[in-house]
Amino acid sequence: MSRICEEIGKIHKNTRHRVKDDEKSQIYQIICLEPGITRKTIVKKLNLRPTSVSNMVSELINQNLVIEGEVKNEGKAGRPEISLSANYNVSVCIAVYVLSKYLKAVVVNLIGDVLFENEIYVPEEITNDELMTRLVGIINPLKNQIPAASKLLGVGLSFTGSINRISQKLMNEVRWSNIQRLSLKDLRDIVGCEMTILPSLEAQLAHLLLEVPSYRKGGTLLYHWGYGIGASYAKNGHIITSTPGYVMEIGHIPFDSSNTIRCKCGRIGCLEATASIWALQQQLKDQYPDFPEDENELSRYLINIKLADSPIMKYAVESIANSLAILHEILFPDRIIFLSSFTVNPRLFADVKEKFLENISLSMHKNTELIPLSPEFRGEVFGSTYGLFHKFLREQLIAAN
Ligand SMILES: [Zn+2]
Structure with a gap:
């Protein structure tokens, strides 16, 4: 429910x-x-x-x-x-989101049941026009599948990368490096229905705040260690945003001045360049040639391999823990929700936790919860469509007589 x-x-x-x-x-x-x-x-x-x-x-x-x-x-x-x-199928929404290099789209009903789904692989070198064609190509077939008795309220689009809220453009997205200033307003016009546009981590946090009322008390930090690395934060249920819309681009901050690896964003030494899934895949390819880039596949892969002793992995764990500690020392959240494929490996999660605690003040150890979240969590599906459902129900629940 x-x-x-x-x-x-x-x-x-x-x-x-x-x-x-x-x-x-x-x-x-x-x-x-x-x-x-x-x-x-x-x-x-x-x-x-x-x-x-x-x-x-x-x-x-x-x-x-x-x-x-x-x-x-x-x-x-x-x-x-x-x-x-x-009748929960009275109204439905289409949620579009990104997982690793896939665009995924699902039709969800009022209580978040997935009725239909669609996905498409997006190659690294894709251009703006081609991505637009793929977005339309993933949404329109789902529109045609919706039964006549269900009303389509709109599309909830949650995207990784930098979304400018004011211009409603996807400014850039490191996994698709040719994408520059892609107009999501144009997508709305082509698809021809209402659309809410949210950064992926914001939509995921919105879902968590709705589903777990205790997360609306105090500070909740959502940290994602996956194909990309980023975070979002809410204080007393309110998610912080900036004027253009981007927040906590923690993956693109260089923490270690000795790190000279070039990141996909073009800068040198970003956290993502050493610790993200794409960076680890490159660094571990000799030892683990089948290391997957897809987050869901990776969580299955990690169950069977011992990775925690690899020096490359140890450095990644340390970098993640350091960035988490920095965010902690700035925000002092009451809880940190840790979303990552790597949490399926208990040793890796324990190592992140240990290094994190080493880097924050001792007095805070008891006050901060580090909560692992299932790597297959898809909170952005409901987080990005909740507003459309809420508006529909508020209008419908005005008494006529
Ligand atoms: Zn970067």
């Missing part, structure tokens, strides 16, 4: 609304939380008038948000009591 259903009863909070709008959202919420509930039970549980419940349920059925099921008191005296359940 998605958090959206658990909080739907308060969807009108902080907006101008009437008591009956709250009642409608509470009725919808109880149907989501207790599938099979009847009108009679809703009246009892919410302490509302039977006519109000009856009218609101009729509205919800007409809007296709709720569907009627079996008769619960068949053969018994009295009015028939019909079970009610939510």
